[in-house]
Amino acid sequence: KNSGQDPSGFRLLASETLIDLSASTMRADLFAKAVDSVIDDLGEKDVLPWILGMWLVAFGAESGRYFPYKRRNFPYPSSEAALREAIAIGERESLKSVEFGGLYHLQMQMKFRNDFAEFHQVVERLAEIADSRFTTQVAVVADCHAALHARQGDFAAAYRDCERFMEAIEAANEPMVERWPHYITKFQVLLADRKPREAAALLSDLLPRLDGGARKRTEICILAAEALETLWGGDSHYGDRLKIFLEALRDISWPMVLLNVPDLLAELLGDALERGIEPKLCRSLIGERRLDVPQRRPAAWPWPLKVHVLGGFRLELDGNPLPLGAKPPTKALDILRVLAISKDNTCSLETLQDWLWPDLDGDQARAACEQALHRLRKLLGRTDLIVQREGKLRLASDKVWVDLADWDARLKAVAIANGEALPEAEALFLAFPGPLFLHERASFWSLAAAEKVRRDLIDLGLRIGLRLETTGNAHEARSIYLRTLELYPDAGPVCKALIKERLARRDFEAAVDDYARYKRALDAAGEAAPAAEIRALVEPYLARLTR
Known part of the structure; x- marks a missing residue:
């Protein structure tokens, strides 16, 4: 309430403080009140760009990480939109701290939703504007480079990056709350390099210096490393280790686990689904993190479409049998049948037309094929399950299991x-x-x-x-x-x-x-x-x- 007509800038500073507090105490109600109360203040012209920019960074970080926020007439449709606006303010007003904060949390959200398309550009911009006088910024840039180089398979460079951020936090005598994320990054570099035992040892040595949420999350990471070690070593206790890891993860509800190595998380979750371990948690994480299908393509993965052709033809859409009706569209389903049995689930349109409409001439066969394909997509309720490109049809390999x-x-x-x-x-x-x-x-x-x-x-x-x-x-x-x-x-x-x-x-x-x-x-x-x-x-x- 603004009974005393406090300036909007002061109100945004107070809101930012409460947003930070809501994240540290995990109080969604406090976050919502802190944001709801200043919606009108966000449009005030007299608010300093620095204050608005830093508020957007705080809101974008916590909304994207913990408390998704949706309100009618709210000017920022997503946490990413708020962060990008903060970055724009920082660039326009030469406020590098605002831009740096926005970029840092934007790259975190990119990793969270498994979208690395712009990751390289964001990290390079962070490196450009970082102030070498501030060890925190030096450490952040080195941390981001470590994640980038590990993804690229350049582990020599990734380990050098780890040395840089470790030296920076040591030189600044950073408190453990600031050091912890960097230890987690080095842990993930070791995992990406398939050194799970070293990764677990790194964090085990850290445990006596931790408490609260940081300690619980560190223990989760160690359990993940132990599960991966048994997986890669062909140990018969892999299923037991996997169960322990996921049960512990369920208890603390930490969706950002293994943020830099989503492929390893996907591998663990896929195996857990195959074994019936914490299926609700696995499906939730797969959806929330937008994880890619593991290379092994487990049948239990939450595929949008599953096509069964062995032992009879049937379809599952989003995990449920798809009823084909009393009079199913035969030709439309024949397109799906052909794709399901074709090499790489791909077939040229010309071949399809020759096989399914042999009695029609070229133009008529093309028109009939287009109509059948339209009916098929309508039946499936999605247009992205069947891809048409360069005269060929194929089943989307990341969405369809056969x-x-x-x-x-x-x-x-x-x-x-x-x-x-x-x-x-x-x-x-x-x-x-x-x-x-x-x-x-x-x-x-x-x-x-x-x-x-x-x-x-x-x-x-x-x-x-x-x-x-x-x-x-x-x-x-x-x-x-x-x-x-x-x-x-x-x-x-x-x-x-x-x-x-x-x-x-x-x-x-x-x-x-x-x-x-x-x-x-x-x-x-x-x-x-x-x-x-x-x-x-x-x-x-x-x-x-x-x-």
């Missing part, structure tokens, strides 16, 4: 590991959902992909079964063979392996039954009679058992 691509990637990983990954191979085999476009009429454009899936699954089943047989697990091998034949009854090599296993146990009747089932499957498919080598296996027992 089960076939996931299956191929996991199959390749198992093949690389060879015999050492038998449990992983079995898990992959047992999780196979089913043949491509199960229960749908085959289209000529899907035949090659369907045959590859069939061939890969049969090959995987044979490799697992034969390996189990050689290790004395004949019963498990039979289960694998039988499961393969449930999916592909006409798989000759699998039937042959199964019959040989039956005969090795002198179960002649079961061997003949397997052969008869295989023959019926071939007849149903309209294929030729069983191979002579397979019939030869059971020939001696056919007449004996049918007498």
